[in-house]
Amino acid sequence: MKTALVTGGSRGIGRAICLKMAEMGYHVLINYKTNTEEANKTLLLVEKAGMTGELLQMDVSDKNQVRDLLGSWIENNTEKYIEVLVNNAGIKDDSLMLYMEDAQWENVIRNNLDSFFYVTRLVLKGMLLKKYGRIINIVSLSGLKGLPGQTNYSAAKAGVIGATKVLAQEVGRNGITVNAIAPGLIKTDMTEGMDENEIKKMIPVRRFGTAEEVAHAAGFLASKEAGYITAETLSINGGLYS
Numbered sequence: 070m071k072t073a074l075v076t077g078g079s080r081g082i083g084r085a086i087c088l089k090m091a092e093m094g095y096h097v098l099i100n101y102k103t104n105t106e107e108a109n110k111t112l113l114l115v116e117k118a119g120m121t122g123e124l125l126q127m128d129v130s131d132k133n134q135v136r137d138l139l140g141s142w143i144e145n146n147t148e149k150y151i152e153v154l155v156n157n158a159g160i161k162d163d164s165l166m167l168y169m170e171d172a173q174w175e176n177v178i179r180n181n182l183d184s185f186f187y188v189t190r191l192v193l194k195g196m197l198l199k200k201y202g203r204i205i206n207i208v209s210l211s212g213l214k215g216l217p218g219q220t221n222y223s224a225a226k227a228g229v230i231g232a233t234k235v236l237a238q239e240v241g242r243n244g245i246t247v248n249a250i251a252p253g254l255i256k257t258d259m260t261e262g263m264d265e266n267e268i269k270k271m272i273p274v275r276r277f278g279t280a281e282e283v284a285h286a287a288g289f290l291a292s293k294e295a296g297y298i299t300a301e302t303l304s305i306n307g308g309l310y311s
């Protein structure tokens with residue numbers, strides 16, 4: 070059974086990607102941290118799309134949890150090979166650098182950058198054995214352009230972009246592609262409370278993006294036909310930055 074693992078699949082962009090993976094015929098492994106109710110809603114939507122899925126509650130920023138929970142899932146589910154990995158889970162905690170606390174820096178780096186390393190390292194082995202895989206890292210406009218108040222978040226996302234480029238070169242010969250998607254402003258819980266009416270004046274397409282628009286790109290990069298696209302970062306930002 071071909072499986073797609075989506076981290077942070079309970080809400081927002083991750084949920085839309087889970088649905089896209091179901092539409093593409095994948096069994097979906099839906100990771101989340103705490104929100105079981107929302108994760109179950111994602112699972113229901115995957116099942117409505119005619120596919121199977123399962124929940125994997127695990128804090129991707131905790132290397133021991135990833136080793137124990139994802140490690141044992143892989144060991145116990147050898148028939149469910151993870152063909153697509155979408156590293157989507159992420160958080161932000163903004164503050165001007167001058168006022169940024171140690172915890173704000175460390176949490177954001179752990180959740181956005183370290184998590185990529187812990188999860189991908191485990192999943193990679195199976196992909197190498199099968200000589201096929203698609204790894205998609207959800208980064209951010211902030212990791213390309215840099216946004217004031219986000220030294221922690223920009224550094225973490227830029228770090229993932231760097232790692233994407235390197236890993237793509239390491240595993241290209243094994244049929245594995247590694248790409249990143251850099252969304253701009255997307256309507257999810259993460260952008261809740263922002264003044265969309267004011268901010269959209271700066272966006273050439275004059276609106277925030279949708280989670281489904283990001284998922285569409287993830288589906289494209291996950292397809293077999295995208296096999297010659299690797300080490301790339303695809304911006305989805307309505308023309309805000311290029």
Ligand code: NAP
Pocket residue numbers: 076077078079080081082083100101102103104105107127128129130157158159160180207208209210251252253254255256257258259260
């Ligand atoms: P969101 O609505 O806040 O959802 C975040 C998701 O990540 C939830 O499913 C959450 O699980 C999960 N999560 C957070 N920390 C986790 C951890 N340590 N372990 C496991 N799961 C964890 O966020 P979003 O807007 O969909 O963002 C998704 C990704 O896109 C993030 O990487 C974000 O940085 C990136 N992005 C978003 C935007 C935007 O405008 N929205 C723009 C650029 C980039 P629970 O439900 O259990 O909390």
